[in-house]
Amino acid sequence: MGRSSLPAAVQQLRLGEIRMRDPFILEPAPGEFVLFGTSDQNIWGGPATGFDCYTSHDLEQWDGPFAAFRPPVGFWADTQYWAPEVHAVDGRFFMLATFAASNGARRRGVAVLVSDRATGPYEPWSDGPVTPADEPCLDGTLHVDDDSTRWLVYSRGPEGTSGRAGIADGEMYALRLSGDLRVGVGEPILLFAASSAGWTRPLRFPKGIEPPQDLHLAPDPQFTDGPFLLRSDEGTLLMLWSSHGEAGYTIGIAESETGTITGPWIHHDDALWSSNGGHGMVLRASSGRDYLAFHWPNNTPDERVQLTEVEVKGASVKIL
Secondary structure, eight states: OOGGGSOTTOEEEEGGGOOOEEEEEEEEETTEEEEEEEOOSSOSSSOOOOEEEEEESSSSEEEEEEEEEOOOTTOSOOEEEEEEEEEEETTEEEEEEEEEOTTSSSOSEEEEEEESSTTOOOEEOSSSOSSOTTSOEEEEEEEEOTTOOEEEEEEEOSBOOTTSOOOSBOEEEEEEEOTTSSSEEEEEEEEEEGGGSTTOOOOOOOTTOOOOGGGOBOSSOBOOEEEEEEEOTTOOEEEEEEEEETTEEEEEEEEESSSSTTOOEEEOSSOSBOSSOEEEEEEEOTTSOEEEEEEEOOSTTOOEEEEEEEEEETTEEEEO
């Protein structure tokens, strides 16, 4: 699609021109790509707009933005629309994304949306968050076992409630989902804590900058976010996830010793990306090439989508 045939509000952009956090790229058909991510101008607070997406045939030129989700009247969440990712399941497209309610009626959590088209529009599918109602949760990703069991892997945030500080050591969980992806089944399983990786460091705010008081953060918390699972051709189950490292936002790699979602998970000593960028995922394109998508830098409003070729082999993911 050329510039002259695009709707007035839609542009043709190179990937590095797109301001977006938490990018996720889907290839619904060979050579057709759809980019999703945290796309609101006011990312951290205030009224949320929704999620936008972009389309491409070559991973270089992208058309957009297109409205992938706009909240219907009466939708339970009105702020912090974060980290949408989309999976094709049973002939439909399911979006997992983080939402919050500014009135505190529901805790921030991961909800499921659905559409018959990759680009949307997406509509609510779960009745609010599928993550535990009493805990602040974020950044859900879908993992399907060899026996077709469906799991949500997500992070527990470091913030607490009024009068109670959040946990100092962020956690990563797996929660079994119902076959239709509408609800969680059973109790969440703790996979690991942030401090179990040697490269993580406490999140310390620069001098003169204070975190929002309503988050009730523990002092110098360590955190987990941005999980993404993939299995190498050799059968190793790997997880990309993000936290704070020596040079800011960092992507690390964890490996399941058993090849199953419950682990135990061991952490690679070396980070995949350690220079103030993160929330990565791997696109295994139909061309046979593998790409790491993430946002860099982590400073708002300077975030841009980055895409670099990687090699996935055995228990490793290497940037080429």
